[in-house]
Amino acid sequence: MxxxxxxxxxxxxxxxxxxxxxxxxxxxxxxxxxxxxxxxxxxxxxxxxxxxxxxxxxxxxxxxxxxxxxxxxxxxxxxxxxxxxxxxxxxxxxxxxxxxxxxxxxxxxxxxxxxxxxxxDDVLDAVLSGPWLFEETGEQVINYRDSIVSANAYxxxxxxxxxxxxxxxxxxxxxxxxxxxxxxxxxxxxxxxxxxxxxxxxxxxxxxxxxxxxxxxxxxxxxxxxxxxxxxxxxxxxxxxxxxxxxxxxxxxxxxxxxxxxxxxxxxxxxxxxxxxxxxxxxxxxxxxxxxxxxxxxxxxxxxxxxxxxxxSTLKVSVGYLDGFIGEGQISYGGSGATARARLALQIVRERLALTGVKTRELRSDLIGVDSLYGNTLESIAGEPAEVRARVAGRTSSFADALRIGNEIETLYTNGPAGGGGVTKSVREVLAIQSVLIPRAVVQPAFTFVEI
Structure with missing residues (x-):
């Protein structure tokens, strides 16, 4: 070419x-x-x-x-x-x-x-050694030193x-x-x-x-x-x-x-x-x-x-850092009274997390009503969804606490309410992003040819 x-x-x-x-x-x-x-x-x-x-x-x-x-x-x-x-x-x-x-x-x-x-573009060393503040929160970047995994300039x-x-x-x-x-x-x-x-x-x-x-x-x-x-x-x-x-x-x-x-x-x-x-x-x-x-x-x-x-005169740097875990669990209920049973399921899980001392930084519970169980063969029962999926997700500082969230959803199989199925659960690490501005002189881009 x-x-x-x-x-x-x-x-x-x-x-x-x-x-x-x-x-x-x-x-x-x-x-x-x-x-x-x-x-x-x-x-x-x-x-x-x-x-x-x-x-x-x-x-x-x-x-x-x-x-x-x-x-x-x-x-x-x-x-x-x-x-x-x-x-x-x-x-x-x-x-x-x-x-x-x-x-x-x-x-x-x-x-x-x-x-x-x-x-x-990798400016991790410069970011860790300078007096930078996060643009989004104003916090000192150095306070996150032990959790930062990346810093890349645009x-x-x-x-x-x-x-x-x-x-x-x-x-x-x-x-x-x-x-x-x-x-x-x-x-x-x-x-x-x-x-x-x-x-x-x-x-x-x-x-x-x-x-x-x-x-x-x-x-x-x-x-x-x-x-x-x-x-x-x-x-x-x-x-x-x-x-x-x-x-x-x-x-x-x-x-x-x-x-x-x-x-x-x-x-x-x-x-x-x-x-x-x-x-x-x-x-x-x-x-x-x-x-x-x-x-x-x-x-x-x-x-x-x-x-x-x-x-x-500055370049934006995207800084990635570890910021806890998200634990999640989901379970479906279908047929008559599905919404009421799903709401009871959410209530049970919230109470169980409090009783067992699970520490969450954020916690939310939702009802997701779609067509995953019955397709379009049964659109509603008595004006309510024919199916609903209960979801609980929480953000925690520890993997163990995040794991408990999905586990509590799973226990609904045998600990009520009736008719739950299709449980999924997961834990994932939170990789958060904030940005800093650094002088252009700190960044030294270059290119290198590799041999065929």
Whole structure:
């Protein structure tokens, strides 16, 4: 593969919107999308903290669990069609992810390819040694020293751009701001300046529209009777056709399911935005208030008008820490009097937890009435649900207390009320997330090529 510089149009494909996303739409894009770049956005705040835990258990792990499956699926078509791949699937271990990808390339006989790993987002040592305060609570980060498992700064586009400029065919990163994954190939391809705030603001619009993949092609828009979206089982992921001024046309493959319209783009543009006039990113403070969205044709929406200003002097760091356990139990009741028996079950469990001294920081109990027992064969009895599921969940400081919650639900099998069944119980560790702001100078991003 060879880098493209100053083309008339760059075609970006969104290969994933989260870690567990479908793989076949990305394969479809690699095969038929006539793409320049295929971008997999797979990293959430909690995801990277979980990945850090995996890396601590095994130094060769810590990257996205679907990295191998995705690469084996898309690489043959991507290489054949000259598509370059960018992704934050490196998670907590970009170098290991790059080495695993190199191994897959060798096994598939696809070389030679240049594979780069972007590092520098792991700032755990700096966070543990500085006088930082959590943005959400104002607490001192050092007070959580013994429970912190990860601290990753949101990098911008620049290290990815440098890797692409050096000829990288595949770039794997850790924590990078989601829009920056899409901004980087545009900066590389069009040779934009890193202080052209207007074009970087519009590029952030592009990245924000594409980063959640199937959301902008109708997945999150679909609402039967109100917002009809065809063939959702074969939902296609979006393509962004980007011009040199950053103007983008959002579209999809003609044969793929889904729908791209002004409404899907407007919904995605506002998704997770606090202040559309000041969307803080490591590359730019983007301003979405002047964005114009025009439907040029079915499944072709043109978006322009993003602006920007210089970024702040700090970078956001996502800090993951252990914060207790959640114990949960569920049991179903069906037929006549199901609701009353379920309410009695919840009352019994609450009393039992108090009697046995289970210490909870939070406790809630719910009745979930759906169709898990009878389907649609018996909709109601005497105006009440034909079935109901009782759920108790509590947050505790100890594993033992969390375990007792589900165990008390299980004892309802033989200790009443009548007719309970389908018990499930679980205990899971709480991995909490807060953020801090640190000076940019503390963060030193870099990229490294791995050998095929």
């Amino acid at each position: 060879t880098p493209s510089v100053n083309p008339r149009l760059v075609r970006l494909g969104a290969g994933a919107g989260y870690s567990g996303d479908r793989i076949e739409p990305a394969v479809d894009l690699a095969e038929h999308g006539q793409l320049d770049f295929l971008v997999f956005e797979c990293l959430a705040e909690r995801t990277i903290a979980i990945a850090q835990q995996a890396r601590r258990r095994d130094a060769q792990q810590g990257y996205d669990p679907l990295l191998e499956a995705r690469m084996r699926a898309v690489l043959p078509s991507a290489v054949n069609n000259g598509v370059r791949i960018l992704s934050n699937m490196g998670a907590a271990n970009p170098l290991a992810a790059a080495r695993k990808t190199a191994q897959i390339v060798r096994e598939l006989g696809l070389g030679p390819l240049k594979i780069a790993a972007v590092t520098g 990098l911008g586009a620049m290290p990815i751009v440098r890797a692409l400029d050096a000829g990288a065919d595949i770039v794997l990163t850790g924590r990078v701001a989601d829009p920056s994954l899409f901004t980087a190939p545009l900066i590389h391809a069009f040779a934009w300046r890193m202080d052209d705030w207007t074009v970087l603001g519009q590029a952030t619009v592009v990245g924000h529209l594409l980063e959640c993949a199937g959301q902008v092609t109708g997945g999150y828009f679909a609402d039967p009777g109100f917002n009809e979206v065809p063939d959702l089982a074969r939902l296609g992921f979006p393509i962004g056709e980007v011009a040199a001024d950053g103007t983008v046309t959002i579209t999809k493959l003609a044969h793929a399911g889904g729908r791209v319209c002004a409404e899907t783009c407007k919904e995605q543009l506002l998704y997770e935005i606090q202040d559309p006039a000041r969307y803080l990113q490591p590359d730019v403070v983007a301003d979405f208030t002047g964005v114009e969205i025009v439907e040029d044709a079915p499944n072709r929406v043109r978006v322009a008008g993003g602006r920007g200003a210089a970024p702040t």
